[in-house]
Amino acid sequence: MKTTKSIIRDHCLWAFVGLATVAGAPMAASADVPESDRTIRLTLNDWTGQNLTTNLMGRVLAEMGYSVEYVQADYIAQFTGLASGDLHVAMEIWETTARDQLEEAVAAGDVVDLGETGMHxxxxxxxxxxxxxxxxxxxxxxxxxxxxxxxxxxxxxxxxxxxxxxxxxxxxxxxxxxxxxxxxxxxxxxxxxxxxxxxxxxxxxxxxxxxxxxxxxxxxxxxxxxxxxxxxxxxxxxxDPSWGVNPDMAYDCGKPRGWIKKAAWPGLQEEWPAAYEAISNFTIDNETIGTMIGYVDLDGRPLDMVVDEWIAENEDVWSTWIPN
Structure with missing residues (x-):
């Protein structure tokens, strides 16, 4: 089995591939936000659902007054960027595929676990x-x-x-x-x-x-x-290879099922405490995101349009993420 370090080494040559800045003035901001004029960088991975959750969170952060950038990053190699502070937030770390990497990074103090997204x-x-x-x-x-x-x-x-x-x-x-x-x-x-x-x-x-x-x-x-x-x-x-139907080999079972979590650069809370709390509060369910993915992938609607419509129609949901 590859270690987290070896996986990261294998991917680090192409981990970060481009930037896109969220434009537009924020619609809502408290007197204390933003706490810093630095830009918060959120990772974009290579599947539509993650791009949706990231853009939803980015839009809410912009509403709060923050400057936001989206950075294309490899799913596993993004842990390197989160540890160094080149990246700040990853909105979907799946227990099914990256639990070990997340737990190892948290234990080393390289990444902060911001809790579950509500998706299974x-x-x-x-x-x-x-x-x-x-x-x-x-x-x-x-x-x-x-x-x-x-x-x-x-x-x-x-x-x-x-x-x-x-x-x-x-x-x-x-x-x-x-x-x-x-x-x-x-x-x-x-x-x-x-x-x-x-x-x-x-x-x-x-x-x-x-x-x-x-x-x-x-x-x-x-x-x-x-x-x-x-x-x-x-x-x-x-x-343990001795476990299961094949006594000589590991992986003789199905894949794990479980949580999808948010993860962040350890300095996020100190630099942007209100953003840290808002991201921690983010929650959404499978049906909502699954339906939105269909709008993009099946109906061909622009992702930004789908995000805009959800934001416009669900202020009662995302406003609860923003700390008072």
Missing amino acids: AIEEWWYPSYVEELCPGLPDWEALRDCGDVFATPQTQPDGRYLGGAVTWGGYDEERIEALDLPFEVIHAGTDAALFAEIQAAYQRQTPIIAWVYTPHWAPIQFDGEWIEFPEYTEECYE
Whole structure:
């Protein structure tokens, strides 16, 4: 298993790729805010939902009087920027993929945990319900041992193809396939958009597909399907090869499920205490964000427009994030 330091080293060459500044004068600010004239930098990762939550928070910070920048950053390598103070806030750290990195960074004093967002994370192998006729026994994972050919492509045959997320997302899918002796090969989608475009196309054609699907997202709302039921995740599954159905290998279980948290540069509270409290207070649910992702990814509406509309219609929600 790679350590956090090795993962960060692997990605640090391309961790930070550009800036976009929020324009427009703030609509509301207390006499004590902003406490500093420095700009707060929020990270943007490579999926629509994270861009939405980050822009929502950025808009509220702007309402409070802060100068805000959005900085494109690699999901794992952003921990380096948060530790150094080059980046200040990451709005979505998923327990399913980055719990170890967050806990290690917090323990080292490099990052501050700002608490849960209110969203519940699931990231797992998923298939459309019509596939069950072709692979009897689903959603039990053991059914996959007998029907890899159902999902085979010229690129993977005779093995089935599992359409994974971007390589930077992690997930241990290759290790899971080996540990559970599944006749599958992982083919990684290049981007979040490419992943769900292919899932949508397969669903429309009713062709077999098994892929990485997560929530919050529009796909579990729009499509009838199921997540594969692997042996339930435990810490021992990832850390102790003797645990589980394969006594010689780790990762012989499903992926963890759990919280999505906010994380920050340790100096955030001292530099911008009201912003620190507002970000800590941020909360939203899966259905709200999943619906908004659909507006962007399915309906083609500009992300800024979707954020603007939510802000205009939900002042009773976001105003509770702002400290009195």
